[in-house]
Amino acid sequence: MCQLLGMNCNTPTDICFSFEGFSARGGKTDDHSDGWGIAFFEEKGCRIFIDDKPSIVSPVADLVRRYPIHSNHVIAHIRKATQGEVRLQNCHPFQRELWGRYWVFAHNGNLPDFQPENMGFYQAVGETDSEKAFCVILETLRQSFPQGKPPLEKLYPVLRTITAKLASAGVFNYLLSDGEHFFAHCSTKLSYIVRQAPFAAAHLIDSDMTVDFRELTSLSDRVAIIATTPLTDNEVWTTIPIGELLVFQDGLPLEV
Amino acid sequence: MCQLLGMNCNTPTDICFSFEGFSARGGKTDDHSDGWGIAFFEEKGCRIFIDDKPSIVSPVADLVRRYPIHSNHVIAHIRKATQGEVRLQNCHPFQRELWGRYWVFAHNGNLPDFQPENMGFYQAVGETDSEKAFCVILETLRQSFPQGKPPLEKLYPVLRTITAKLASAGVFNYLLSDGEHFFAHCSTKLSYIVRQAPFAAAHLIDSDMTVDFRELTSLSDRVAIIATTPLTDNEVWTTIPIGELLVFQDGLPLEV
Numbered sequence: 032m033c034q035l036l037g038m039n040c041n042t043p044t045d046i047c048f049s050f051e052g053f054s055a056r057g058g059k060t061d062d063h064s065d066g067w068g069i070a071f072f073e074e075k076g077c078r079i080f081i082d083d084k085p086s087i088v089s090p091v092a093d094l095v096r097r098y099p100i101h102s103n104h105v106i107a108h109i110r111k112a113t114q115g116e117v118r119l120q121n122c123h124p125f126q127r128e129l130w131g132r133y134w135v136f137a138h139n140g141n142l143p144d145f146q147p148e149n150m151g152f153y154q155a156v157g158e159t160d161s162e163k164a165f166c167v168i169l170e171t172l173r174q175s176f177p178q179g180k181p182p183l184e185k186l187y188p189v190l191r192t193i194t195a196k197l198a199s200a201g202v203f204n205y206l207l208s209d210g211e212h213f214f215a216h217c218s219t220k221l222s223y224i225v226r227q228a229p230f231a232a233a234h235l236i237d238s239d240m241t242v243d244f245r246e247l248t249s250l251s252d253r254v255a256i257i258a259t260t261p262l263t264d265n266e267v268w269t270t271i272p273i274g275e276l277l278v279f280q281d282g283l284p285l286e287v
Numbered sequence: 288m289c290q291l292l293g294m295n296c297n298t299p300t301d302i303c304f305s306f307e308g309f310s311a312r313g314g315k316t317d318d319h320s321d322g323w324g325i326a327f328f329e330e331k332g333c334r335i336f337i338d339d340k341p342s343i344v345s346p347v348a349d350l351v352r353r354y355p356i357h358s359n360h361v362i363a364h365i366r367k368a369t370q371g372e373v374r375l376q377n378c379h380p381f382q383r384e385l386w387g388r389y390w391v392f393a394h395n396g397n398l399p400d401f402q403p404e405n406m407g408f409y410q411a412v413g414e415t416d417s418e419k420a421f422c423v424i425l426e427t428l429r430q431s432f433p434q435g436k437p438p439l440e441k442l443y444p445v446l447r448t449i450t451a452k453l454a455s456a457g458v459f460n461y462l463l464s465d466g467e468h469f470f471a472h473c474s475t476k477l478s479y480i481v482r483q484a485p486f487a488a489a490h491l492i493d494s495d496m497t498v499d500f501r502e503l504t505s506l507s508d509r510v511a512i513i514a515t516t517p518l519t520d521n522e523v524w525t526t527i528p529i530g531e532l533l534v535f536q537d538g539l540p541l542e543v
Contacts, residue, residue: 075412076375078337083329090354098346119332128383131410152408154387156331 057086313342396458
C-alpha cells in the first residue's frame with residue numbers, strides 16, 4: 032500500500048506544512064519508503080518531482096519541503112511497493128496529456144484482479160497496476176469524448192463508471208487532476224479537510240510542528256487537503272465514504 | 288533563441304560539471320533567462336525538472352547543480368522566449384509517451400512559418416511552436432509505425448524526413464530521446480564532444496571551474512556532450528554540419 036496527499040484551493044498556495052508531515056511517513060513515522068513523488072499544477076503547466084529514494088532522505092523531497100511552490104492543484108504520493116520494483120518508472124504521480132491538458136494520477140491500493148485489455152492509445156511505461164489503471168481511465172475518457180473535454184456533468188458519470196469497474200478488482204483509492212478539476216476516489220480509506228476563514232492553528236501528527244494559518248492567509252482563501260489519513264491532530268477531518276468519487280474545485284467538494 | 292545541452296553515455300553519469308557552466312548562461316554569462324528545464328532518463332523512467340525562473344537563481348537548478356543524478360540520457364534547455372509567454376507550460380523539455388516509452392524533446396530556434404495541421408492524437412498544452420513541432424514528430428512516428436518502435440534503420444529516415452520538413456519553416460536545432468536512442472538535429476548551431484580514455488582535465492568557459500576526468504572515470508567510460516556552443520575552452524568540440532541528424536548511443540554517434 033501507499034499513501035496519498037492532495038491539495039485543491041482557490042488561490043495558489045504552498046504545501047510545505049502538509050508535506051512536512053506527509054513526507055515523514057516515507058521512512059520515519061511509517062514505512063512507505065519505496066519512492067515518492069509530487070505534482071504541482073501552475074496554470075496549465077505541471078511539474079512533477081519523483082524519486083525512488085525514501086522521502087525522508089531524498090534531496091529532492093528536502094527541496095520540496097523548503098521551496099514554497101504555489102499551486103491550486105497538488106498530488107503527492109509515497110510508495111510501499113506491491114506491484115512493480117522500486118524504480119523511477121514505478122513512482123507516482125504519473126502524467127499524460129489528454130485534450131491539450133496534462134492529467135496527473137496517484138493511486139493507493141492494489142488491483143490483483145486487474146487484467147487490462149488492449150490499452151489502445153495510452154501505454155504504461157512502468158510495471159505498476161496503478162499506471163495501467165490510469166491509462167484505462169484516460170483511454171475511456173478519450174473514447175467517450177473524442178472532441179475534447181466535456182462539461183463536468185457529462186465527464187463525471189463516465190469517470191465514475193470506469194472507476195467502479197476498476198475498484199472491483201481490488202483497492203483503488205486515487206487522486207486525479209487536470210489542473211481544472213480535482214478528483215478524489217475513496218475505495219477504502221481517504222479523508223479531507225477544508226480550511227477557510229475563520230482560520231486557526233494546526234498541529235502535525237507526524238512531526239512536532241504547528242502553523243497558525245491566521246498569520247498566513249487572507250479572508251477569502253480556501254484550501255482543501257485530502258490525505259489517506261489525517262495529517263493534523265487538532266482539526267476535524269471528514270472521512271470520505273467508501274465508493275465515493277468527490278470533485279474538488281476552488282477548495283470545496285462540488286455537488287455533481 | 289534558447290540553448291541546448293545533452294548528454295549520452297555508456298554508463299550512468301552525472302551532469303553536474305556541464306550543467307554548472309550551462310546554467311550560468313541562464314542570466315549570468317548570457318541572457319537566456321525565461322525559464323529552463325532538464326530531463327534525466329533512469330532506465331525507462333524519466334524525471335524532468337522545470338522552472339520558469341532564470342537558471343542562475345532557481346532553487347531547483349541549484350538542486351540539480353549539487354545533487355548528482357546518474358543517467359545515460361540527459362536533455363537540458365535554457366529559454367529565451369520567442370513564441371509563448373514565460374510560463375511553466377512553455378518550459379522545455381517536453382515529455383510524452385509513445386510505444387510505452389517516454390519521449391523527451393527540447394528545441395533551440397524559432398519556426399515562424401510553421402502552421403501545424405490537425406494534430407491528431409498529441410496536442411500541445413502550452414503555446415510554443417516547439418511543443419507543437421514535438422507533437423507533429425510523435426504523431427508522424429506513431430502513424431508510420433502503429434505496431435510499436437521499429438528498428439533504428441526504419442525509424443531514422445521517417446524522423447529525418449519530418450525533421451527536414453519542420454526545419455524548412457525556420458530554425459530547428461533539437462535534442463530528442465526515448466531513453467534508448469538520443470537524436471540531435473543541427474539546423475544552424477550544435478556541437479558535440481566525446482570523452483573517453485585517455486581522459487584529461489576540462490575547464491569551463493562560463494565558470495572558472497576545472498574537472499580532471501582521470502580521477503572520476505573508469506577506462507571503459509564514454510560520454511558524449513552535445514551543446515549549442517562548446518562548454519569548455521581546452522577541448523576540441525566537433526561542429527555538427529547544418530542539416531545533420533545524429534543518433535547517439537552509448538556515448539558515440541552511430542552510422543545510420
